[in-house]
Amino acid sequence: MGSCWAAKSSKANFPRDLIRLTGYFSSALLPRNQSSSKRIIVPCKLKHPLLFIESYGLCSNVHLSFTANSLQFCTVHHPFVKTSQRDPHQLYTRFYDVIDLLKSSMARPNLVTTTIAHCLAIKVGALAHLPVCTSLLTSYSRAKDLSSSLGLFDEFSNKDVILWNAIINAAVENNSYNVATRFFIEMTEVGAAFDSTTLLLIVSASSHMKYLKCGKSIHCLSIKLGMLWDCNLCNAVLDMYAKCGDLSSSQSMFTWMETRDVITWNSMVNGFLYNGHPEKSFWCFREMICFGIRVDSVSLSCAISASADMGELSSGQAIHAWGIKQGYNYDISFPNSLISLYSEYGDIEASKSVFKEMVVRDVVSWNAMIRGLASNGRVVETFDMLYKMQLTGYAQLGVATLFTIISLCAEQMLLREGKSVHGFTVRRQMISDVWVTNSLLDMYSKCDCVVKGEFLFNTIPRRDLVSWNAMISCYSRNGYSKEAQSLFTKLIHQRLQLSFSTVLAVISSCIPPDSLQFGKSIHCWGQKAGFSNNILIVNSLMHMYVNFGDLPAAFMLLERIHAEEDIACWNTIIAGCTRNGHFREALATFNWMRQEISVMWDSITLVNVISACGNLALLCEGKSLHGLAIKTFVGSETRVQNALITMYGRCSHAKSAKSVFDFCSSRNLCSWNCMISAFSQNKEGRRALELFHFLEFEPNEITIVALLSACNQLGLSRQGKQIHGHVFRFGISENSFVTAALVDMYSNCGRLDLGWQIFTKSEEKSIAVWNSMISAYGYHGNGKMAIQLFHKMCDSGIRPSKSSFVNLLSACSHSGLVNEGLSYYRVMLGEYGVEAVTEHQVCIVDMLGRAGKLQEAYEFINQIPGETEAGLWGALLSACNYHGNVEMGRKVAQHLFGLEPENVVGYYIALANLYVGAGGWKDAVELRQIAQHKNLKKLPAYSLLINIDAASSSTAASSP
Incomplete structure (x- = not known):
């Protein structure tokens, strides 16, 4: 007696509280004396099951009951259960109705049609006939109802090889490869005979599972039983070895086979391509043609993909022409491959041409076209193509389409469109697909929408490791470090098998101190x-240690992977040192790298090393790197040339920067910005403004900031207002750096009122905007207003920075607020966490010097630990000059002559002026003679006349 089984339940369209019915129906096909019965459950998705049952009428020995989710039939055993069930003479005439219905169901898989056929088989008594049962089992399988196939299989005690093959094939079709393997094991345990088709199905399951050991066992079993005469089985074994990455065994199998058909050749062509050998795949395709094998669409598609992977568009175009000549342009897979080929090379027009010429298009065709448009940045055309696809009616959007669209929204940061796609997946009940939810998580992460991503993550019923990784990465990417680390801890408690992607995601969250x-x-x-040897993880760890300033740990990691290190490892250290201010360490690492024979630097290396030279103002070393770049042909790359322009600008060598800019072969907006900034940094504001008139691109925030800095230097409020107009025209008025530059420009040009207006109208005030406004009031001698703004900034939740205190102390110095300035200097570290640096100390010395407290300033400098900077003594020397303190001025000058000999001419002149002011003409003349004897020359000074439009408003601005 068969065991009971339950089919997969489905949503019913009738009320759940439908009463349970029991009925008996008559039929002459079943014997009346049969007492034993068995239970069969037939899944039902019909809107009116009662009408369906009444229309067919069931036999009298059938006990019927149905609930909201299924119909249940209890049937008796048929008298011919144990007869020869594959005998065609036993096939009753009425069985043909069932067979025909099942054939139509298998042609277009439909669970309702299969259910009708199942009920009809019960009515005519055909359910016990193996051909009918096998067809019914296959129909359920193709309708994606594997549980019904399994239940139907359990109904039979005497199963032949065809039925066993059918259930194994059903498991393979529904991606239940482990189930298929278990059926084969059960088949051998019960002593059932199997044939080459059985082995072919198990080999196919092993191929999908990448289970090489199982595949080899089946191969050995095939040899032992002499079943390798079957070409289909040989092809399956060959394909299994290729899919499992064992190309040598696949090639041996190919060589051993005496009979090779087109599927054999296709397996080899695809096998080479699958394992990353496009050259061998293309060679195999050519050999296939030489041997006279008529290629098919699969061969052509693989050859086109191989051409794309090899980067040979001409080969793909040749195959395109050859395929048209052979008449393959009407085969749908051939143009689909061509669309992908041309899209990969950016030839969208060719892809469109192939797509338009297609007589029949399937979902793959539309997906290939949408993917090609998306990968080439054609955002509007991509969504237009998506809309046209929906209008066709036959090409329904699937997971592959949604994955492409969601990825496009993520890369282009199209949050609004991404939310629309999210809503579409909910309406179409596709949100349960884990690939869709993970793609949406990635989209929200890249669009800086953490709240939506978090909500989506919490609503996922079954999260896989990719879901956890995506959410951790979302937190890390958007600065939610604590949340990322907390989620990682939860993930460990879930005891999932973590991947290196998990480690990479959580390492990037280690940003806070x-x-x-x-x-x-x-x-x-x-x-x-076991992730210690993974290069990506080691690079992430080195980057983390460099960011925290733990350089010994980073270099220790670099030494440990010495045998496997590549250019990425060296670039991680060099770039990390450069970005975190360790410029000399970056240069030392580059010198160490050049001693390694196996490693060759690239453009990324040189960009970072050149930047380090620029920050250190090492002109000689920068020129050497310039020569090295030209010698190794890396100097022609745009980013290297941009780095050289910036380096020369920071080294006060604008002429060399202009030379590099003039010879730059392919300038981008960054090139123009670097050159304009170089002019601005070197007090050549007019040249910066002149260069702006020839700008070949639409300016961005960096361009505007550099131009405003030039106007600031020249005091050109008129040109500054014109630049301000550009800010509104290009829609970048809300950028915090632009706002800060505008405040600086207007305040330095005497229009503090306009600076205050811009400050008050700024919706989101960053710390740069606050600092600029504090500096503006200090520059205009209104220190009390600067102090009020400082406290307002702190009350708004913004933590003051080093620059904030520089501007505040400078304001106190210019306004004579000595006590206030000293009190802020004392609480900098304790209350605000800002460590005092040379800039702050210079402000204190200048403040004490202006107030005439020279001795206190002298003592302040002496109590500073470590080596004293020349700027401190220079500020004190200026104060001595202002107050005429010759004795202290002489002592300070002696310190300066030893600390900064390259700028000694300025100190000689300052001390000489001090002597003149005190009436010591003799000493002044001696100093000037010494300077002339040493051939020291002072840089010429210049005067600047500022045309103030509204003088009355230059010093009076609205109070905060």
Whole structure:
């Protein structure tokens, strides 16, 4: 007696509280004396099951009951259960109705049609006939109802090889490869005979599971039983080896086979391509043609993909022409491959041409066209194509289409469109697909929408590891470090098998200063989990340690992977040192790298090293790197040339910067910005404004800031207003750096009132905007207003920075607020966490010097630990000059002559002026003679006349 089984339940369209009915119907086909019965459950998705049952009428020995989710039939055993069930003479005439219905169901899989056929088979008594049962089982399988196939299979006690093959094939069709393998094991255990088709199906399951050991066992079993005469089985074994990455065994199998058909050749062509050998794949395709094998659409598609992977568009075009000549342009897979080929090379017009010429288009055709448009940045055309696809009616959007669209929204940061796609997936009930939800998570992450991503993550019923990784990456990418680390801890408690992507996602969250210990624990955990040799993880760890200033740990990691290190490892250290202000360490690492024979630097290396030279103002070393770039042909790259322009600008060598700019072969907006900034930094504001008139691109925020700095230097409020007009025209008025530059420009040009207006109208005031306004009031001698603004900034939740205190102390100095300035200097570190640097100390010295407290300033400098900067003594020397204190001025000058000999001419002149002011003409003349004897020359000064439009408003501005 068969075991009971339950079919997969589905939503019913009738009320759930439908009463349970029991009825008996008559039929002459079943014997009346049959007492034993068995239970069969037939899934039902019909709107009116009662009408369906009444229209067919069931036999009298059938006990019927149905609930909201299924119809249940209890049937008796048929008298011919144990007869020869594959005998065609036993096929009753009425069985043909069932067979015909099942054939139509398998042609277009439909669960309702299969259910009708199932009920009809019960009515005519055909359910016990193996051909009918096999067809019914296959129909359920193709309708994606594997549980019904399994239940139907359990109904039979005497199963032949065809039925066993049918259930194994059903499991393979529904991606239940482990189930298929277990059926084969059960088949051998019960002693059932199997044939080459059985082995072919198991080999196919092993291929999908990438289970090479199982595939080899089936291969050995095939040889032992002499079943390798079947060409289809040989092809399956060959394909299995290729899919499992064992190309040598696949080639051996190919060589051993005496009979090779087109599927054999296609398996080899696709096998080489699948394992990353496009050259061998294309060679195999050519050999196939030489041997006279008539290629098909699969061969052509693989050859086109191989051409794309090899980067040979001409080969793909040749195959295109050859395929048209052979008449393959009407085969749908051939043009689909061509669309992907041309799209990959950016030839969208060719892709469109192929797409328009297609007589029949399937979902793959539309997806290929949409993917091609999206990958080439054609956003509007992509959504237009998506709309046209929906209008066709036959090409329904699937997971592949949604994945392409969601990825486009993520890369282009199209949050609004991404939300629309999210709503579409909910309406179409596709949100349960884990690939869709993970793509949406990635989209929200890249669009800086953490709240939506978090809500989506919490609503996912079954999260996989990719979901966890995407959410951790979302937190890390958007600065939610604590949340990312907390989620990682939860993930560990879930005891899932973590991947290196998980480690990469959580390492990037170690940004705050208090995250170093957590980062070290991740480092230890990664070593324990076996990720210590992964280059990507090692690079991330080195980057983390460099960001925290732990250079010894980063270099230790670099030394440990010495045998496997590549250019990315060196670039991680060099770029990390450059970005974090360790410029000399970056240069030292580059010199160490050049001693390694196996590693060759690239453009990224040179860009960072050149930037380090620029920040250190090492002109000689920068020129050497310039020569090295030209020698190694890397100097022609635009980013290297941009780095050279910036380096020469910071080294006060605008002439060389202009020379590099003039010879730049392919300038981009960054090139123009670098050159304009170089002029601006070197007090050549007019040249910066002149260069702007020839700008070949639409300016951005960086361009505007550099131009406003030039106007600031020249005091040109008129030109500054014109630049302000550009700000509104290009829609960048809300940029915090532009707002800060405008405040600086107007305040330095005497229009503090306009600076205040811009400040008050700014919706989101960043710390740069606050600092500019504080500096503006200090520059105009209104220190009390600057202090009020400082406290307002702190009350708004913005933490003051080093520049904030420089501007505040400078305002106190210019306004004579000595006590206030000293009090702020004392609480800088304790209350605000800002460590005092040379700029702050210079402000204190200048403030004490202006107030005439020279001795206190002298003592302040002496109590500073470590080596004293020349700027401190220079500020004190200016104060001595102002107050005429010759004795202290002489002592300060002696310190300066030893600290900064390259700028000694300025100090000689300052001390000489001090002597003149005190009436010591003799000493002044001696100093000037010494300067002339040493051939020291002072740079010429210049005067600047500022045309103030509204003088009355230059010093009076609205109070905060």
